[in-house]
Amino acid sequence: MMLRVLVIDDEPLARRGVVARLARHADVEIVGECATAAEAIRAIAAQAPDLLFLDVRMPGLDGFELLRQLPPPQRPQVVFLTAYERFALRAFDAEAVDYLLKPIDDERFDRALERVRTARRARLPAVPAPGDDMGQARYPARFSVRIGRRLVVVHVADIDWIEAIGDYCGLHVGKQVQLVRETLQQLESRLDPALFVRVHRSAIVRITRVAELRAATNRDALARLHDGTVLKVSRTYSEALRRALGR
Structure with missing residues (x-):
């Protein structure tokens, strides 16, 4: 569009x-x-x-x-x-x-x-899915993160990647990491799949932040982000990431 x-x-x-x-x-x-x-x-x-x-x-x-x-x-x-x-x-x-x-x-x-x-x-208006009168849920544009008495707004457009950290998820925004009390699976269900893809049981990456995908051992792969961060891509998710990068 x-x-x-x-x-x-x-x-x-x-x-x-x-x-x-x-x-x-x-x-x-x-x-x-x-x-x-x-x-x-x-x-x-x-x-x-x-x-x-x-x-x-x-x-x-x-x-x-x-x-x-x-x-x-x-x-x-x-x-x-x-x-x-x-x-x-x-x-x-x-x-x-x-x-x-x-x-x-x-x-x-x-x-x-x-x-x-x-x-x-x-x-944009939600587009109804087949058999779903309620239509698709809209994806959040921001998350609110509480740090002590402060409430910090993290814009989804600024997130580079997300990692599971115990009972929390770490939202990586540049050199900062903001913690939200949600599981990675919960966050994955709330994020736009056209923008974010799961690459490991403990990591989600923003597709546009991936600069290079390199094959590793055992059909795994390594993804290098534009800021130099290297993430392991397990074979379970590597094909989905390749398709996303191809789009």
Whole structure:
């Protein structure tokens, strides 16, 4: 499913950077670029984009004011762009999917786009399965992890892999590991199988994080992730991972 994107930023260099990063993704169609909120409002009415990459500070109306001009049914998903951290809380109050600081990091940009895809799938109507009047359950876009008195939100789009740790599961997000009190089997049933695959009785991996699959002994395999992590892939699950990587 194509993702129709409108890029809104008063800086031409910033727009070119976003467009260049979007061009790496086959499921993205760039429907236009705008330098002002007034241009953007006209383009949104004409093009009906699915997603806005939206600068916060622009001449005239800023990004938040632009969104307030749009009727909620016509409001696309939004990823805010800004050089200022202080706007982060306002961005999420405006129900933005993500918030990127300039200068933009390539890996962080790709994670933001993956969050958009995950959120978009969650917004689509459930498709009834044969004989199932209730339809398929939607997959969660985030998990809440309690650490002492704090509640930490882990976005599913940020998870690299998951491992079983006793009565818990460890959600690996970059160099951090957040623990949730669920079994691996419970988590596997809640995750989108188009995005995650079981590779071992104690591990699940995000398919797009796998950089290399190498044969090992006894028909097992080793999966190397983009960050260098190496996971054992048991022969029970190796064929499913190969099929997923082939897709």
